Amino acid sequence: MRNTDVLIIGAGAVGCSIARELTKYQVRVLVVEKKEDVGGDASKANSAIIHTGYDASPDTLESQLVVAANPMYDKLTKDLDVPFSRIGGILPAINQEQYEKLPALKEKAFKNRVYDVEYLSGKELLKMEPNLNPETKAGLYIPRESIIDPFLLVVGYAENAQQNGADFLLGTEVTGIHKEQGKITAVETTAGEISCKWVVNAAGLHCDEIAAMVGKNDYTVNPRKGQFYVLDKNTSCKVEHIILPIPTKVTKGKLMCPTIHGNMLVGPTAEDLSDKEDRSTDAAGLKSVAEDVRHLIPNVNLRDTITQYSGLRPNRNPEGLHVDTYDDLKNYVNLSGVRSTGLTASASLGKYVAQTLLKLGMPAEMNPDFNPVRKGIVRFRELTREQQDQMIQKNPLYGRVICRCETITEGEIVAAIHSPIPARSMDAVKRRVRAGLGRCQGGFCGPRVLEILAREMGVSAEEINKNDKGSYMIAGKVR
Protein backbone atom coordinates (compact mmCIF):
# COMPACT_ATOMS: atom_id res chain seq x y z
CA MET A 1 0.00 0.00 0.00
CA ARG A 2 1.26 3.51 -0.85
CA ASN A 3 1.97 5.67 2.21
CA THR A 4 2.76 9.25 3.12
CA ASP A 5 2.92 11.56 6.11
CA VAL A 6 0.50 14.31 5.05
CA LEU A 7 -2.15 13.64 2.41
CA ILE A 8 -3.76 16.76 0.93
CA ILE A 9 -7.04 16.37 -0.95
CA GLY A 10 -7.29 18.88 -3.83
CA ALA A 11 -4.70 20.58 -6.06
CA GLY A 12 -6.27 24.04 -6.29
CA ALA A 13 -4.47 27.17 -5.11
CA VAL A 14 -5.06 26.23 -1.49
CA GLY A 15 -3.99 22.57 -1.64
CA CYS A 16 -0.88 23.42 -3.68
CA SER A 17 0.11 26.29 -1.37
CA ILE A 18 -0.23 24.00 1.65
CA ALA A 19 1.87 21.35 -0.12
CA ARG A 20 4.63 23.89 -0.83
CA GLU A 21 4.62 25.16 2.73
CA LEU A 22 4.85 21.64 4.14
CA THR A 23 7.95 20.89 2.06
CA LYS A 24 9.73 23.38 4.34
CA TYR A 25 9.48 20.59 6.96
CA GLN A 26 10.87 17.09 6.99
CA VAL A 27 7.62 15.35 6.10
CA ARG A 28 6.45 13.41 3.08
CA VAL A 29 3.63 15.20 1.30
CA LEU A 30 1.20 13.74 -1.21
CA VAL A 31 -1.48 15.76 -3.03
CA VAL A 32 -4.36 13.72 -4.42
CA GLU A 33 -6.37 15.43 -7.16
CA LYS A 34 -9.26 13.99 -9.13
CA LYS A 35 -8.60 16.11 -12.22
CA GLU A 36 -5.81 15.36 -14.69
CA ASP A 37 -3.95 18.58 -13.90
CA VAL A 38 -3.25 20.87 -10.98
CA GLY A 39 -5.21 24.12 -11.09
CA GLY A 40 -8.34 23.40 -9.10
CA ASP A 41 -11.86 24.42 -9.79
CA ALA A 42 -12.50 27.95 -8.50
CA SER A 43 -8.75 28.60 -8.69
CA LYS A 44 -8.85 28.70 -12.47
CA ALA A 45 -12.09 30.66 -12.96
CA ASN A 46 -12.05 33.78 -10.81
CA SER A 47 -11.36 37.53 -11.01
CA ALA A 48 -7.60 36.99 -10.46
CA ILE A 49 -7.35 39.77 -7.89
CA ILE A 50 -5.03 39.69 -4.93
CA HIS A 51 -7.20 41.49 -2.41
CA THR A 52 -6.11 43.64 0.49
CA GLY A 53 -9.03 42.58 2.70
CA TYR A 54 -10.27 46.20 3.04
CA ASP A 55 -13.90 45.07 2.80
CA ALA A 56 -13.71 41.76 4.70
CA SER A 57 -15.83 41.28 7.81
CA PRO A 58 -13.49 42.50 10.54
CA ASP A 59 -12.22 40.04 13.17
CA THR A 60 -12.94 36.96 11.09
CA LEU A 61 -10.41 34.32 10.12
CA GLU A 62 -10.98 35.31 6.47
CA SER A 63 -10.05 38.94 7.14
CA GLN A 64 -6.93 37.90 9.07
CA LEU A 65 -5.81 35.55 6.31
CA VAL A 66 -6.45 37.96 3.43
CA VAL A 67 -4.87 40.96 5.16
CA ALA A 68 -1.83 38.83 6.05
CA ALA A 69 -1.56 37.33 2.56
CA ASN A 70 -1.52 40.50 0.45
CA PRO A 71 2.01 41.67 1.36
CA MET A 72 3.39 38.16 0.79
CA TYR A 73 2.81 38.39 -2.95
CA ASP A 74 5.77 40.63 -3.82
CA LYS A 75 8.30 38.00 -2.79
CA LEU A 76 6.13 34.96 -3.52
CA THR A 77 5.52 35.92 -7.15
CA LYS A 78 9.22 36.68 -7.68
CA ASP A 79 10.19 33.34 -6.17
CA LEU A 80 7.64 31.41 -8.22
CA ASP A 81 8.02 33.46 -11.43
CA VAL A 82 4.34 34.42 -11.56
CA PRO A 83 3.14 37.60 -13.35
CA PHE A 84 1.76 40.03 -10.75
CA SER A 85 1.07 43.75 -10.64
CA ARG A 86 0.00 46.15 -7.90
CA ILE A 87 -2.30 48.26 -10.09
CA GLY A 88 -4.58 49.42 -7.27
CA GLY A 89 -8.35 49.47 -6.92
CA ILE A 90 -10.88 52.28 -7.19
CA LEU A 91 -14.30 52.20 -5.57
CA PRO A 92 -16.31 55.06 -7.07
CA ALA A 93 -19.47 56.43 -5.48
CA ILE A 94 -21.71 57.50 -8.31
CA ASN A 95 -24.92 58.46 -6.55
CA GLN A 96 -25.72 60.02 -3.18
CA GLU A 97 -26.61 56.71 -1.56
CA GLN A 98 -23.22 55.24 -2.50
CA TYR A 99 -21.44 58.43 -1.47
CA GLU A 100 -22.93 58.13 1.99
CA LYS A 101 -21.53 54.61 2.33
CA LEU A 102 -17.90 55.70 1.83
CA PRO A 103 -17.10 56.67 5.44
CA ALA A 104 -18.34 53.29 6.72
CA LEU A 105 -16.33 51.45 4.07
CA LYS A 106 -13.21 53.38 5.01
CA GLU A 107 -13.81 52.65 8.67
CA LYS A 108 -14.21 48.95 7.84
CA ALA A 109 -10.90 49.04 5.96
CA PHE A 110 -9.25 50.58 9.03
CA LYS A 111 -10.80 47.92 11.27
CA ASN A 112 -9.16 45.39 8.97
CA ARG A 113 -5.90 47.36 9.36
CA VAL A 114 -5.82 48.29 5.70
CA TYR A 115 -4.63 51.80 6.54
CA ASP A 116 -3.51 52.81 3.06
CA VAL A 117 -7.08 53.17 1.74
CA GLU A 118 -7.53 56.81 0.65
CA TYR A 119 -10.62 58.93 0.15
CA LEU A 120 -10.31 60.79 -3.20
CA SER A 121 -12.55 63.36 -4.86
CA GLY A 122 -14.43 62.61 -8.07
CA LYS A 123 -12.12 64.98 -9.92
CA GLU A 124 -9.00 63.16 -8.76
CA LEU A 125 -10.50 59.77 -9.60
CA LEU A 126 -11.49 60.86 -13.09
CA LYS A 127 -7.94 62.08 -13.66
CA MET A 128 -6.61 58.66 -12.67
CA GLU A 129 -9.26 56.78 -14.63
CA PRO A 130 -10.84 58.88 -17.42
CA ASN A 131 -13.33 56.16 -18.42
CA LEU A 132 -15.06 56.21 -15.02
CA ASN A 133 -18.67 57.38 -14.93
CA PRO A 134 -18.34 61.20 -15.20
CA GLU A 135 -20.93 61.53 -12.44
CA THR A 136 -18.51 59.97 -9.92
CA LYS A 137 -18.81 62.10 -6.78
CA ALA A 138 -15.86 60.69 -4.85
CA GLY A 139 -14.50 57.30 -3.92
CA LEU A 140 -11.89 55.16 -2.24
CA TYR A 141 -8.49 54.30 -3.66
CA ILE A 142 -7.03 51.00 -2.47
CA PRO A 143 -3.42 51.02 -3.68
CA ARG A 144 -2.49 47.40 -2.91
CA GLU A 145 -5.39 45.67 -4.69
CA SER A 146 -3.42 43.71 -7.30
CA ILE A 147 -3.77 41.39 -10.27
CA ILE A 148 -2.05 38.07 -10.89
CA ASP A 149 -1.91 35.16 -13.32
CA PRO A 150 -4.03 32.69 -11.32
CA PHE A 151 -3.09 29.69 -13.47
CA LEU A 152 0.62 30.23 -13.00
CA LEU A 153 0.20 30.87 -9.28
CA VAL A 154 -1.16 27.35 -8.82
CA VAL A 155 1.37 25.79 -11.20
CA GLY A 156 4.11 27.76 -9.40
CA TYR A 157 3.07 26.50 -5.95
CA ALA A 158 2.76 22.95 -7.27
CA GLU A 159 6.02 22.78 -9.21
CA ASN A 160 7.97 24.35 -6.37
CA ALA A 161 6.38 21.89 -3.93
CA GLN A 162 7.31 19.03 -6.23
CA GLN A 163 10.89 20.27 -6.66
CA ASN A 164 11.14 20.27 -2.87
CA GLY A 165 9.90 16.68 -2.57
CA ALA A 166 6.08 16.71 -2.61
CA ASP A 167 4.31 14.13 -4.76
CA PHE A 168 1.21 14.73 -6.87
CA LEU A 169 -1.24 11.97 -7.70
CA LEU A 170 -3.40 13.44 -10.45
CA GLY A 171 -6.49 11.91 -12.06
CA THR A 172 -7.19 10.22 -8.73
CA GLU A 173 -10.36 10.77 -6.72
CA VAL A 174 -10.66 10.33 -2.97
CA THR A 175 -13.64 8.06 -2.46
CA GLY A 176 -13.50 7.15 1.23
CA ILE A 177 -11.57 7.60 4.47
CA HIS A 178 -10.72 4.89 7.03
CA LYS A 179 -10.68 5.71 10.73
CA GLU A 180 -9.58 3.71 13.74
CA GLN A 181 -9.82 4.82 17.36
CA GLY A 182 -10.31 8.51 16.63
CA LYS A 183 -7.66 8.72 13.92
CA ILE A 184 -7.58 8.49 10.16
CA THR A 185 -5.42 5.55 9.08
CA ALA A 186 -5.86 5.56 5.32
CA VAL A 187 -7.58 7.24 2.43
CA GLU A 188 -9.41 5.26 -0.23
CA THR A 189 -8.84 6.52 -3.78
CA THR A 190 -9.56 5.43 -7.33
CA ALA A 191 -5.85 4.45 -7.46
CA GLY A 192 -6.06 2.30 -4.31
CA GLU A 193 -5.68 2.83 -0.60
CA ILE A 194 -3.05 5.23 0.75
CA SER A 195 -2.01 5.12 4.39
CA CYS A 196 -1.20 8.48 5.95
CA LYS A 197 -0.53 10.19 9.26
CA TRP A 198 -2.44 13.45 8.64
CA VAL A 199 -5.15 14.45 6.17
CA VAL A 200 -5.96 17.95 4.92
CA ASN A 201 -9.28 18.51 3.17
CA ALA A 202 -8.72 21.25 0.56
CA ALA A 203 -11.38 19.97 -1.84
CA GLY A 204 -13.08 23.34 -2.44
CA LEU A 205 -16.61 22.86 -3.74
CA HIS A 206 -16.53 19.23 -2.64
CA CYS A 207 -15.09 19.73 0.84
CA ASP A 208 -18.47 18.92 2.41
CA GLU A 209 -18.47 15.52 0.66
CA ILE A 210 -14.99 14.75 2.04
CA ALA A 211 -16.10 15.96 5.50
CA ALA A 212 -19.06 13.57 5.28
CA MET A 213 -16.62 10.67 4.79
CA VAL A 214 -15.33 11.30 8.34
CA GLY A 215 -18.69 12.32 9.85
CA LYS A 216 -17.78 16.03 10.10
CA ASN A 217 -20.38 17.39 7.71
CA ASP A 218 -22.01 19.93 9.98
CA TYR A 219 -22.18 22.26 6.97
CA THR A 220 -22.99 22.10 3.28
CA VAL A 221 -21.51 23.78 0.22
CA ASN A 222 -23.53 25.26 -2.58
CA PRO A 223 -21.95 26.73 -5.69
CA ARG A 224 -22.30 30.48 -6.19
CA LYS A 225 -21.71 31.09 -9.87
CA GLY A 226 -19.85 34.06 -11.28
CA GLN A 227 -20.03 34.82 -15.00
CA PHE A 228 -17.50 37.01 -16.82
CA TYR A 229 -16.73 38.62 -20.16
CA VAL A 230 -13.13 38.78 -21.38
CA LEU A 231 -12.52 41.67 -23.78
CA ASP A 232 -9.92 41.98 -26.50
CA LYS A 233 -6.65 43.71 -25.63
CA ASN A 234 -7.46 46.36 -28.24
CA THR A 235 -10.91 47.20 -26.93
CA SER A 236 -11.89 50.84 -27.33
CA CYS A 237 -12.53 51.48 -23.62
CA LYS A 238 -9.96 50.35 -21.10
CA VAL A 239 -9.23 50.90 -17.43
CA GLU A 240 -5.89 50.83 -15.63
CA HIS A 241 -7.17 50.04 -12.14
CA ILE A 242 -9.53 47.50 -10.65
CA ILE A 243 -12.85 49.36 -10.75
CA LEU A 244 -14.98 47.97 -7.97
CA PRO A 245 -18.61 48.68 -7.15
CA ILE A 246 -19.73 49.40 -3.60
CA PRO A 247 -19.98 45.83 -2.23
CA THR A 248 -23.19 44.24 -0.99
CA LYS A 249 -23.71 41.54 1.65
CA VAL A 250 -23.89 38.80 -1.00
CA THR A 251 -21.04 39.76 -3.31
CA LYS A 252 -18.19 42.10 -3.96
CA GLY A 253 -20.21 43.02 -7.05
CA LYS A 254 -19.44 43.31 -10.72
CA LEU A 255 -16.14 44.94 -11.56
CA MET A 256 -13.99 45.84 -14.51
CA CYS A 257 -10.24 45.46 -14.45
CA PRO A 258 -7.29 44.65 -16.69
CA THR A 259 -5.97 41.12 -16.57
CA ILE A 260 -2.26 40.70 -15.99
CA HIS A 261 -1.90 39.99 -19.74
CA GLY A 262 -3.71 43.16 -20.88
CA ASN A 263 -7.27 42.00 -21.61
CA MET A 264 -10.22 43.60 -19.85
CA LEU A 265 -12.22 41.45 -17.45
CA VAL A 266 -15.85 42.32 -16.72
CA GLY A 267 -17.96 40.49 -14.12
CA PRO A 268 -18.84 38.41 -12.12
CA THR A 269 -22.44 37.57 -11.24
CA ALA A 270 -23.31 35.91 -7.93
CA GLU A 271 -25.94 33.21 -8.52
CA ASP A 272 -26.72 30.53 -5.96
CA LEU A 273 -27.06 27.09 -7.54
CA SER A 274 -27.39 23.50 -6.42
CA ASP A 275 -25.52 21.84 -9.31
CA LYS A 276 -21.76 21.76 -8.62
CA GLU A 277 -21.03 21.03 -12.28
CA ASP A 278 -22.96 23.92 -13.87
CA ARG A 279 -20.25 26.06 -15.41
CA SER A 280 -22.43 27.47 -18.19
CA THR A 281 -22.77 31.11 -19.10
CA ASP A 282 -26.15 32.47 -20.12
CA ALA A 283 -27.70 35.57 -21.65
CA ALA A 284 -29.49 36.64 -18.47
CA GLY A 285 -26.37 36.48 -16.29
CA LEU A 286 -24.20 38.28 -18.82
CA LYS A 287 -26.90 40.93 -19.37
CA SER A 288 -26.88 41.69 -15.66
CA VAL A 289 -23.08 42.06 -15.79
CA ALA A 290 -23.37 44.46 -18.72
CA GLU A 291 -26.05 46.57 -17.01
CA ASP A 292 -24.22 46.86 -13.70
CA VAL A 293 -20.78 47.54 -15.13
CA ARG A 294 -22.13 50.30 -17.37
CA HIS A 295 -22.91 52.27 -14.18
CA LEU A 296 -19.19 52.25 -13.40
CA ILE A 297 -17.75 52.48 -16.93
CA PRO A 298 -20.47 53.75 -19.30
CA ASN A 299 -18.40 53.22 -22.47
CA VAL A 300 -17.38 49.63 -21.80
CA ASN A 301 -17.45 47.95 -25.20
CA LEU A 302 -18.82 44.45 -24.77
CA ARG A 303 -18.81 43.91 -28.53
CA ASP A 304 -15.06 43.42 -28.08
CA THR A 305 -15.71 40.23 -26.10
CA ILE A 306 -13.36 37.39 -27.06
CA THR A 307 -14.76 34.84 -24.62
CA GLN A 308 -17.01 34.35 -21.61
CA TYR A 309 -16.55 31.99 -18.68
CA SER A 310 -17.96 31.19 -15.29
CA GLY A 311 -16.54 29.99 -11.99
CA LEU A 312 -18.20 28.47 -8.95
CA ARG A 313 -17.50 29.88 -5.50
CA PRO A 314 -17.74 27.19 -2.80
CA ASN A 315 -20.33 28.94 -0.67
CA ARG A 316 -20.55 27.44 2.84
CA ASN A 317 -23.81 27.14 4.78
CA PRO A 318 -23.52 28.41 7.47
CA GLU A 319 -21.16 31.03 6.02
CA GLY A 320 -17.55 31.76 6.91
CA LEU A 321 -14.05 30.56 6.14
CA HIS A 322 -13.17 27.72 8.50
CA VAL A 323 -10.03 25.72 9.25
CA ASP A 324 -11.34 23.12 11.66
CA THR A 325 -9.66 20.45 13.78
CA TYR A 326 -11.46 17.99 16.03
CA ASP A 327 -10.79 16.51 19.48
CA ASP A 328 -12.26 13.19 18.39
CA LEU A 329 -10.35 13.04 15.09
CA LYS A 330 -6.80 14.04 15.91
CA ASN A 331 -5.11 13.94 12.53
CA TYR A 332 -7.56 15.77 10.26
CA VAL A 333 -7.73 19.41 9.12
CA ASN A 334 -10.94 20.49 7.41
CA LEU A 335 -10.99 23.64 5.27
CA SER A 336 -14.35 25.03 4.21
CA GLY A 337 -15.88 28.28 3.02
CA VAL A 338 -12.74 29.29 1.10
CA ARG A 339 -15.07 31.25 -1.09
CA SER A 340 -14.44 34.67 -2.65
CA THR A 341 -10.93 35.47 -1.49
CA GLY A 342 -9.26 32.08 -1.52
CA LEU A 343 -6.84 32.83 -4.32
CA THR A 344 -5.41 35.63 -2.17
CA ALA A 345 -5.68 33.70 1.07
CA SER A 346 -3.90 30.66 -0.42
CA ALA A 347 -0.54 32.23 0.52
CA SER A 348 -1.39 32.65 4.20
CA LEU A 349 -3.55 29.51 4.38
CA GLY A 350 -0.49 27.45 3.46
CA LYS A 351 1.29 28.75 6.55
CA TYR A 352 -1.82 28.62 8.75
CA VAL A 353 -2.48 24.97 7.92
CA ALA A 354 1.20 24.05 8.42
CA GLN A 355 0.99 25.62 11.88
CA THR A 356 -2.24 23.74 12.57
CA LEU A 357 -0.57 20.46 11.62
CA LEU A 358 2.36 21.22 13.93
CA LYS A 359 -0.16 21.57 16.77
CA LEU A 360 -1.57 18.18 15.75
CA GLY A 361 1.88 16.64 16.21
CA MET A 362 3.52 16.95 12.80
CA PRO A 363 7.32 16.97 13.32
CA ALA A 364 8.74 20.50 13.37
CA GLU A 365 12.20 19.73 11.92
CA MET A 366 12.79 22.08 9.02
CA ASN A 367 13.96 20.93 5.60
CA PRO A 368 17.47 22.41 5.24
CA ASP A 369 17.34 21.92 1.45
CA PHE A 370 14.10 23.81 0.84
CA ASN A 371 14.51 26.06 -2.20
CA PRO A 372 11.74 28.69 -2.56
CA VAL A 373 12.63 29.52 -6.15
CA ARG A 374 10.92 27.98 -9.16
CA LYS A 375 11.86 29.09 -12.63
CA GLY A 376 8.93 29.16 -15.03
CA ILE A 377 8.88 28.79 -18.79
CA VAL A 378 10.56 31.65 -20.67
CA ARG A 379 7.97 34.14 -21.94
CA PHE A 380 9.38 34.75 -25.42
CA ARG A 381 7.16 37.78 -26.09
CA GLU A 382 8.61 39.58 -23.07
CA LEU A 383 12.25 39.21 -24.21
CA THR A 384 14.27 41.87 -26.01
CA ARG A 385 15.06 41.28 -29.69
CA GLU A 386 18.61 40.22 -28.77
CA GLN A 387 17.39 37.78 -26.13
CA GLN A 388 14.89 36.37 -28.63
CA ASP A 389 17.67 35.86 -31.20
CA GLN A 390 19.80 34.09 -28.61
CA MET A 391 16.88 31.80 -27.66
CA ILE A 392 16.28 30.92 -31.33
CA GLN A 393 19.95 30.17 -31.87
CA LYS A 394 19.99 27.85 -28.87
CA ASN A 395 16.67 26.21 -29.80
CA PRO A 396 15.09 26.86 -33.22
CA LEU A 397 11.65 25.89 -31.84
CA TYR A 398 11.55 29.38 -30.32
CA GLY A 399 11.64 30.73 -33.87
CA ARG A 400 8.25 29.16 -34.72
CA VAL A 401 5.30 31.20 -33.47
CA ILE A 402 2.35 28.85 -32.98
CA CYS A 403 -0.16 31.15 -31.24
CA ARG A 404 -0.12 34.35 -33.26
CA CYS A 405 -2.54 36.24 -31.02
CA GLU A 406 -0.33 35.89 -27.95
CA THR A 407 3.04 35.30 -29.70
CA ILE A 408 3.62 31.88 -28.17
CA THR A 409 6.38 29.80 -29.70
CA GLU A 410 6.69 26.06 -30.20
CA GLY A 411 9.63 26.17 -27.77
CA GLU A 412 7.35 27.36 -24.97
CA ILE A 413 4.67 24.76 -25.75
CA VAL A 414 7.24 21.95 -25.76
CA ALA A 415 8.68 23.29 -22.48
CA ALA A 416 5.17 23.17 -20.94
CA ILE A 417 4.65 19.58 -22.07
CA HIS A 418 7.94 18.56 -20.44
CA SER A 419 7.68 20.78 -17.36
CA PRO A 420 7.97 19.31 -13.81
CA ILE A 421 4.17 18.90 -13.68
CA PRO A 422 3.68 18.24 -17.36
CA ALA A 423 0.93 19.80 -19.44
CA ARG A 424 -0.92 16.81 -20.91
CA SER A 425 -4.01 18.45 -22.44
CA MET A 426 -4.95 21.47 -24.55
CA ASP A 427 -6.16 23.38 -21.49
CA ALA A 428 -3.06 22.48 -19.50
CA VAL A 429 -0.89 23.97 -22.26
CA LYS A 430 -3.18 27.01 -22.48
CA ARG A 431 -2.95 27.70 -18.75
CA ARG A 432 0.85 27.43 -18.68
CA VAL A 433 1.80 29.41 -21.79
CA ARG A 434 -1.41 31.13 -23.04
CA ALA A 435 -1.56 29.38 -26.44
CA GLY A 436 -5.27 29.68 -27.28
CA LEU A 437 -6.11 32.43 -24.79
CA GLY A 438 -5.87 35.25 -27.33
CA ARG A 439 -8.32 36.86 -29.69
CA CYS A 440 -8.98 33.76 -31.83
CA GLN A 441 -9.35 31.53 -28.74
CA GLY A 442 -7.33 28.73 -30.31
CA GLY A 443 -9.14 28.77 -33.67
CA PHE A 444 -5.84 29.15 -35.46
CA CYS A 445 -3.29 27.53 -33.13
CA GLY A 446 -5.51 24.76 -31.69
CA PRO A 447 -4.75 22.13 -34.38
CA ARG A 448 -1.03 22.90 -34.16
CA VAL A 449 -0.97 22.62 -30.36
CA LEU A 450 -2.80 19.30 -30.75
CA GLU A 451 -0.14 18.01 -33.15
CA ILE A 452 2.69 19.14 -30.87
CA LEU A 453 1.06 17.49 -27.85
CA ALA A 454 0.60 14.21 -29.76
CA ARG A 455 4.18 14.29 -31.07
CA GLU A 456 5.78 15.08 -27.71
CA MET A 457 3.63 12.57 -25.78
CA GLY A 458 4.14 9.87 -28.42
CA VAL A 459 0.40 9.29 -28.88
CA SER A 460 -2.07 9.83 -31.70
CA ALA A 461 -4.00 13.11 -32.05
CA GLU A 462 -7.21 11.16 -31.30
CA GLU A 463 -5.90 10.50 -27.80
CA ILE A 464 -5.38 14.16 -26.86
CA ASN A 465 -7.91 15.61 -24.43
CA LYS A 466 -9.21 19.14 -24.07
CA ASN A 467 -8.92 18.78 -20.29
CA ASP A 468 -10.17 15.73 -18.37
CA LYS A 469 -10.00 12.09 -19.42
CA GLY A 470 -12.28 11.36 -22.37
CA SER A 471 -12.70 15.00 -23.48
CA TYR A 472 -11.13 14.15 -26.84
CA MET A 473 -10.47 16.93 -29.34
CA ILE A 474 -10.93 14.60 -32.32
CA ALA A 475 -13.80 12.14 -32.54
CA GLY A 476 -12.57 10.31 -35.65
CA LYS A 477 -12.13 10.66 -39.41
CA VAL A 478 -14.99 12.12 -41.48
CA ARG A 479 -13.55 10.97 -44.82
Ligand SMILES: Cc1cc2nc3c(=O)[nH]c(=O)nc-3n(C[C@H](O)[C@H](O)[C@H](O)COP(=O)(O)OP(=O)(O)OC[C@H]3O[C@@H](n4cnc5c(N)ncnc54)[C@H](O)[C@@H]3O)c2cc1C
Ligand atom coordinates in the same frame (compact mmCIF):
# COMPACT_ATOMS: atom_id res chain seq x y z
C1 LIG B 1 -16.34 33.98 -9.81
C2 LIG B 1 -15.22 33.93 -8.81
C3 LIG B 1 -14.42 35.04 -8.59
C4 LIG B 1 -13.40 34.99 -7.63
N1 LIG B 1 -12.51 36.02 -7.54
C5 LIG B 1 -11.47 35.95 -6.67
C6 LIG B 1 -10.49 36.95 -6.64
O1 LIG B 1 -10.48 37.88 -7.44
N2 LIG B 1 -9.52 36.88 -5.69
C7 LIG B 1 -9.47 35.86 -4.80
O2 LIG B 1 -8.59 35.89 -3.95
N3 LIG B 1 -10.35 34.85 -4.86
C8 LIG B 1 -11.34 34.85 -5.78
N4 LIG B 1 -12.24 33.84 -5.86
C9 LIG B 1 -12.15 32.74 -4.91
C10 LIG B 1 -11.06 31.75 -5.24
O3 LIG B 1 -11.03 31.47 -6.61
C11 LIG B 1 -11.29 30.48 -4.43
O4 LIG B 1 -11.55 30.80 -3.09
C12 LIG B 1 -10.06 29.59 -4.47
O5 LIG B 1 -9.66 29.39 -5.79
C13 LIG B 1 -10.35 28.27 -3.79
O6 LIG B 1 -9.22 27.44 -3.99
P1 LIG B 1 -9.25 25.95 -3.49
O7 LIG B 1 -7.93 25.37 -3.76
O8 LIG B 1 -9.78 25.92 -2.09
O9 LIG B 1 -10.39 25.25 -4.35
P2 LIG B 1 -10.41 24.71 -5.89
O10 LIG B 1 -9.66 25.57 -6.79
O11 LIG B 1 -11.85 24.50 -6.16
O12 LIG B 1 -9.66 23.32 -5.77
C14 LIG B 1 -10.22 22.21 -5.11
C15 LIG B 1 -9.71 20.96 -5.81
O13 LIG B 1 -10.14 19.81 -5.08
C16 LIG B 1 -10.36 18.76 -6.03
N5 LIG B 1 -11.22 17.74 -5.45
C17 LIG B 1 -12.51 17.89 -5.04
N6 LIG B 1 -12.97 16.72 -4.58
C18 LIG B 1 -11.98 15.80 -4.70
C19 LIG B 1 -11.86 14.41 -4.40
N7 LIG B 1 -12.88 13.71 -3.88
N8 LIG B 1 -10.68 13.80 -4.66
C20 LIG B 1 -9.63 14.49 -5.18
N9 LIG B 1 -9.69 15.81 -5.49
C21 LIG B 1 -10.85 16.45 -5.24
C22 LIG B 1 -11.03 19.51 -7.18
O14 LIG B 1 -10.96 18.75 -8.38
C23 LIG B 1 -10.24 20.80 -7.23
O15 LIG B 1 -9.15 20.69 -8.13
C24 LIG B 1 -13.23 33.84 -6.83
C25 LIG B 1 -14.03 32.72 -7.08
C26 LIG B 1 -14.98 32.75 -8.08
C27 LIG B 1 -15.74 31.50 -8.41
